[in-house]
Amino acid sequence: MKVHVQLYVNLKKYAPADDSAFEIQLESGARIKTLLEILKIPSSEERIVLVNGHHSDDLSSLKAGDTVTLFSPLSGG
Amino acid sequence: MHGWMGKILRVNLSDGGINEEALDPQVARDFIGGRGLAIYFMLKEVDPNCDALGKENKLIMTTGPLTGTKAPTGGRYMVTTKSPLTNAITCSNSGGNFPAELKRSGYDVIIVEGRAAEPVYLWIDDGKAELRPAGHLWGKNTHETDDAIRAETDNKTKTAVIGPAGEKLVLFASIMNDRDRAAGRAGVGAVMGAKKLKGVAVRGTKKVSMASEERFKEMNQKYRGQFKAVKKTGPYPLTTHGTAITVVATQTHGVFPTRNFQTGQFEEWEAIYGEALTEKYLVKAKPCFSCPIACGRVTKVPDGPFQGEGEGPEYETVYALGSDVGVGDLAALTKANYLCNELGLDTISMGSAIACAMELYEKGHLTESDIGFPLAWGDGEALVKLTHQTGMREGFGDILAEGSLRMATHYGHSEFAMVSKGLDLPGYDPRGTQGLGLNYATSPIGASHMRGDLPYCELLGVPVKIDGLTWDDKPPIVVKWQNVFSLIDAAGLCVFFSIRYLCDPTLEIRPEGIMDLLNAATGADYALDELEKIGDRILNAERLFLLRAGFDRRQDSLPARFTNTPMPDGPAKGVVCHLDEMLEKYYQIRGWSQDGLPTEDKLKDLGLDGM
Numbered sequence: 001m002k003v004h005v006q007l008y009v010n011l012k013k014y015a016p017a018d019d020s021a022f023e024i025q026l027e028s029g030a031r032i033k034t035l036l037e038i039l040k041i042p043s044s045e046e047r048i049v050l051v052n053g054h055h056s057d058d059l060s061s062l063k064a065g066d067t068v069t070l071f072s073p074l075s076g077g
Numbered sequence: 078m079h080g081w082m083g084k085i086l087r088v089n090l091s092d093g094g095i096n097e098e099a100l101d102p103q104v105a106r107d108f109i110g111g112r113g114l115a116i117y118f119m120l121k122e123v124d125p126n127c128d129a130l131g132k133e134n135k136l137i138m139t140t141g142p143l144t145g146t147k148a149p150t151g152g153r154y155m156v157t158t159k160s161p162l163t164n165a166i167t168c169s170n171s172g173g174n175f176p177a178e179l180k181r182s183g184y185d186v187i188i189v190e191g192r193a194a195e196p197v198y199l200w201i202d203d204g205k206a207e208l209r210p211a212g213h214l215w216g217k218n219t220h221e222t223d224d225a226i227r228a229e230t231d232n233k234t235k236t237a238v239i240g241p242a243g244e245k246l247v248l249f250a251s252i253m254n255d256r257d258r259a260a261g262r263a264g265v266g267a268v269m270g271a272k273k274l275k276g277v278a279v280r281g282t283k284k285v286s287m288a289s290e291e292r293f294k295e296m297n298q299k300y301r302g303q304f305k306a307v308k309k310t311g312p313y314p315l316t317t318h319g320t321a322i323t324v325v326a327t328q329t330h331g332v333f334p335t336r337n338f339q340t341g342q343f344e345e346w347e348a349i350y351g352e353a354l355t356e357k358y359l360v361k362a363k364p365c366f367s368c369p370i371a372c373g374r375v376t377k378v379p380d381g382p383f384q385g386e387g388e389g390p391e392y393e394t395v396y397a398l399g400s401d402v403g404v405g406d407l408a409a410l411t412k413a414n415y416l417c418n419e420l421g422l423d424t425i426s427m428g429s430a431i432a433c434a435m436e437l438y439e440k441g442h443l444t445e446s447d448i449g450f451p452l453a454w455g456d457g458e459a460l461v462k463l464t465h466q467t468g469m470r471e472g473f474g475d476i477l478a479e480g481s482l483r484m485a486t487h488y489g490h491s492e493f494a495m496v497s498k499g500l501d502l503p504g505y506d507p508r509g510t511q512g513l514g515l516n517y518a519t520s521p522i523g524a525s526h527m528r529g530d531l532p533y534c535e536l537l538g539v540p541v542k543i544d545g546l547t548w549d550d551k552p553p554i555v556v557k558w559q560n561v562f563s564l565i566d567a568a569g570l571c572v573f574f575s576i577r578y579l580c581d582p583t584l585e586i587r588p589e590g591i592m593d594l595l596n597a598a599t600g601a602d603y604a605l606d607e608l609e610k611i612g613d614r615i616l617n618a619e620r621l622f623l624l625r626a627g628f629d630r631r632q633d634s635l636p637a638r639f640t641n642t643p644m645p646d647g648p649a650k651g652v653v654c655h656l657d658e659m660l661e662k663y664y665q666i667r668g669w670s671q672d673g674l675p676t677e678d679k680l681k682d683l684g685l686d687g688m
Contacts, residue, residue: 008325009318010311044310048538053331053648055544069329073538074314074322075577 001028001064005035008071011047014039026062033058035068046073079288080142080599081105086184086206088199090272091132091191095206100185106601107684108618109611110141112168113567114186115157116618119166120688122188125626129161129264130246130271132192138179138237138277139187141569145180145285145366146293148594149301149578150571152177152366156237159626160263160522161271162248162426162480163499166622167263167522170566171237172365173255178235180569181281193273198238200230201279211275215244218419219253226278238276239266240421242468246270247478249426249501253418257388258365258373261423263500263522288600296593303578304369315372315573316362318351320392325350326536327396330545331647332509334502335400336454337432338495338638341506342647345405349395353407363388370573376411383412383461390414390424393526396504397428402435402460409457413464420468426480429501431463433481434473436493443488448473498523498632507639507656509649510535512551515659516559518633521619527566528616529559533576540582548655552662554584560612561586567615568595614683617667617675621685630673633660 002023012020016039026035032049036058041047049056050069062068078100085098100114108117115137127133136158143151154176160167179187183204196211214222219240227234237254243266250266251259260266269276287293307313314322324346327333331341347353354374363373377386383406390398390411398410398417417424437443438452445451449472452459466474476484481501485494495502500523507514512531520528531554535545543550565575568591579590592608595601634640639654664671668679680686 006329008329009314009322046310046538048326048542050329050648053329054546055542071325071329072311072314073542074326075533075537075539075573 001026001062003035003062003065004067006067006069008069009074010072011041011045011070014041028064029061031058032056032060032062032068035062041070047071048073078102078105079286080595081110082180082183082185082283082285084184085186085188086201087188087190088206088208089191090189090193090197090208090274093208095208105185107611108615109564109567110144110185111139111153111155111567111569112157112563113611113615115139115155115168116166116615116622118186118188119157120618120622123159125159125622127159129159129164129268134159134268136189136265136268136272136274137186140176140180140185141567142599143594144569145177146287146598147297147367148570148598149297149304150365150368150370150574151569152368153569153571154179155566156252156260156265158265158268161246161267162264163523164626165498165521165523165628166619166626167265168566169260169262169265170527171254171258171260172368172571173258174366175235175237175254175258175279176569177366178279178281180285181283182279183281183283187277189272189274192271196273196275198226198275199277201277202230203280203282214275216241219421220256220419222276223256226276230278231280234278234280236276236278239269240419240468242421243267243270245470245478247422247467247470248480249423251421251423253421257418259418259423261425262525266421285598287598289597293594293597296597300578300590300594301369304574313370314351315370318355319362319372319374321354321390321395322351323392323537324395327505330509330536331644331649332506332536332545333400334396334504334506336403337401337436337493338502338506339436340646341509341644341649343400343405346400348405349399349407349410354390357407358411365571368571368574372573378408378411381408383408383457385412385415387415387418389418393504394424394428397425398460401428401432401504403454404457404460405455406457409460413460416461416464416468420465422464422468425503426501427464427467429495430467430477430481430484431460433485433493433495434477437485437488437490440490442490492637495636495638496524497635498628500524505532505536506644506649507635507654508644508652510545511548511654511659512545512555514635514639514654514656515551515555515663518635518656518660519555519559519663521616521623527562527572529555529562530572531555531558534584539577540580540586541584543584546649546652548659552659553666555663556666558586559616560609561588563612563615564588564591564608567611610683614685617679617683618685618688620675621688624674633673
């Protein structure tokens, strides 16, 4: 299945190509942790995970067409 | 005393009297400083029903025990008064270098009372205070005023001044310190203007005495070390891009207020967020006193119709003068920010008032003949023009200067004013940040994000990430966070560092680091429970002022847009803010009646029963 990925702030460097918003092919029902492994994002890299803008975590399962957003924790506004 | 300077400076503008008073050590211990000491004196000395712009109101500047020390971010002060915008208590916090200089001039508290017959400014030179004529400064903007005061005192003088907006009693005028740092909210600058006080200028070279220099150094190194360790792992977003990077979190969660909060996602967000600012206009990052983060932005728009230079924009400004008015032109919103700094205006309420006017115009309740020109969403030129008109109270700006609620009420549609207790909402839609909705509704000053800022956990992942769409779990978190934020504001610290490095990394945010630094500085030997109780005391004392000023549960509210109208699209689609459900539980946890009144037992427990 295809999912959309958006990487922001310090996570941008893990994009496979220049564009930090891209599509990726995953096995049906794959979890976020699989995506993180494919993108080589180490567990030490702090990140916020959203699926379709909703609060999620590494164990959340994905569906075809989902949008996964990853960005660094921020501390001020 | 250690940590505290032990002195209050009382200035009576009506008769020119200037007196020093000793700070009662027990009051200092029980209220600490900042918001705490300020509400203590407000409750004791100011009639909550007074005219906010009358001579009976007082303007109180307070530092905390850690202001002016080497504690990380120990550079904050608080301006407290009765607000002319909301008629509630207000306290507005700022950093820069003025607060540390004020403390090191020898004072914990400055109480300004009465009203001068002619414009004056207060000059404090290392413990010697005098009132000087300011007729020649009246009409000057904040930068010109800072230049002039430094020229006639000392080039190292730090100032906190008003611009034309404060003089002309714009109800959301700010007090600008160090030229571009703002005590922005709820019209503290208008109170200063009503008193004919152009500003406060200070030189301070005294040292803040530490109870234990050695212990303070050890604790300072410990907590700075934790920050340094995180910074080593990669670029620190706040340092690299400033607070405007926060747009990433609000946009992706669908809570980035757009076109007067009609939606929560702005299609042009990538043109105005932190990375765009860094790429296009950043000159350098600028820290406040003793701050290792340096989120301040010195910027320059080099050419074009919105050419200029100054500081900003911060996240709140990017929302208020950007997405909320539909402006995707970073140059235009940055120019409007510069104007707010120079004229002395709160960027949040300025943007919110223009957004409200744009919606009134869109819906046909306000016409071109009322304004003098068309007012479509996204019109950067109109944004800049109206900002200038408001600061000068010219043309339609004279109406905007009354704030969004009075303006919308005047045109018969108060429902388009995005306010709580009359204060404009900051840049997070409470439908997708339910805990913040409760924060807005119960903040003593009206809609503030700085009274227990739940977006840290609901959006930003600090100290942990939780779901912003749930509400059942939020009341106990809000109570806890409001108390700790009161403590941060009392100590003289900045939230940005404190929340992540001086509190334990759970939703409890127990303020262990604040306790360590306060104890080393003051020798007060505070326990954690005692500090958390002081936070509770401060918030309840502010609540007492509010209730006496005529507020009650009915004003612990949000516009119907958030409680009755589901978010139309984006990740929070179909959701309203469940405020009533949260309020009931919140009052219970606070020890308040269901009318929102602190019970006698609660007041007694906090030592507020005699106040």
